[in-house]
Amino acid sequence: MSDSISITGITATGFHGVYTEERATGQKFVVDVKLSLNLEKLKDDLSKTVNYADVATLVVRHIQAEPVNLIETVAESIAAEVLKDFPLVEKVKVKVHKPQAPLGIEFDDVIVTIKRKR
Numbered sequence: 565m566s567d568s569i570s571i572t573g574i575t576a577t578g579f580h581g582v583y584t585e586e587r588a589t590g591q592k593f594v595v596d597v598k599l600s601l602n603l604e605k606l607k608d609d610l611s612k613t614v615n616y617a618d619v620a621t622l623v624v625r626h627i628q629a630e631p632v633n634l635i636e637t638v639a640e641s642i643a644a645e646v647l648k649d650f651p652l653v654e655k656v657k658v659k660v661h662k663p664q665a666p667l668g669i670e671f672d673d674v675i676v677t678i679k680r681k682r
Contacts, residue, residue, distance in 0.1 A: 567603040569613070572596040574620050576627040580638055583666055591664040593627045593635070595642065600655035600681075614650050622646065635660040635676045643680040655681040 574595045579587045599614055606612050626642045639658045646656045657679045665674045 567601055569599045569601070569616055569619075570596070571616050571620055571623075574623045574627075576624045578627040578629075578638070579631040580633070580635060580662075581631070581666070582633045586666065587631050591662070593638070594661035594663065595623045595627065595638075596657075596659040596661075597623060597642070597646070598657040599646065599650070599653045600657075601652045602654070612652070614652055619646065619650070622649065635662050635674070636678070639676050639678045640680075643678055647680060647682060653682075655679065 574597070575592060577590045578593045579590045580593070581587060581591075597619060599619065601614065603613060622645055623642055626638055626645070629641075632638060639660045642660075643656045643658045646653055657677065659675055659677045662674045663672070665671075667674070
């Protein structure tokens with residue numbers, strides 16, 4: 565399938581991580597989502613696609629949710645809820661960026677990418 569909707573750079577503060585200081589102070593998380601669905605017979609009808617504002621709100625809710633240890637878990641929970649809540653989505657790709665991860669060295673970004681389908 566070649567049709568898709570991408571939302572990149574969804575940003576919010578979360579408290580995910582394995583270290584106490586990550587959970588105490590929080591940090592910026594950035595998420596990119598790519599939804600694969602059939603848009604062939606759209607005919608300018610919102611009910612035949614996905615409201616990307618709703619998807620972005622879902623993503624922010626997961627970033628700000630109860631802390632988990634791994635950003636892999638955040639990505640998985642986002643993908644699972646997208647597939648559950650948006651039946652027109654056949655595949656979803658989720659990238660969770662953690663640009664302020666405590667690595668102790670200079671780096672640009674840490675990114676976990678997952679792909680899930682129905």
